[in-house]
Amino acid sequence: DAKTTQPPSMDCAEGRAANLPCNHSTISGNEYVYWYRQIHSQGPQYIIHGLKNNETNEMASLIITEDRKSSTLILPHATLRDTAVYYCIVRVAPYNTNAGKSTFGDGTTLTVKP
């Protein structure tokens, strides 16, 4: 799996958009970008994933650069409950033998402040 680089921590004001960057410059053509978050002491929770197109769901938006070497997770209106560690992961396509295997880095600790 490609290595990812994330800032160790970020702050965001409640109600504002939180933009979390991730660098994955060695990503391969068949690797997807996944984002998970881990709220204190809980198991990691899936947020969103994409290959090369921008994606949006009820939780967040994912913007992937055209060269796919970096991405940004956007929480449009951050709340206090969004305070968590956010992990950016790259993983091979589902049809690959090692598709399920994920390597988690250190993630970004997002603190949403009132």
Added chain:
Amino acid sequence: DAGVIQSPRHEVTEMGQEVTLRCKPISGHDYLFWYRQTMMRGLELLIYFNNNVPIDDSGMPEDRFSAKMPNASFSTLKIQPSEPRDSAVYFCASWTRGLAKNIQYFGAGTRLSVL
């Protein structure tokens, strides 16, 4: 579905004792993963199974650790003998290739303290 179920949620034991952690994956998921999380090393993949067969155990720290999956709905991670450095939160996750989103679902974890 109730999600991935792990037991116990907390385990406190003494050094040298055997510890068994349990996991029930989401029904229909054919992959099961065991992770360990510590402050020093973050979230590490220990081993994963596909259709009850261990596929990659390269993350298992040493012979004191063993994992089994006797059937599709149950897996155990055993530490024998346990040591204080095994203190961590252990997560189980399950996944299936067949779903469109290919999402890995995690359990709530077992917090292990070895005294």
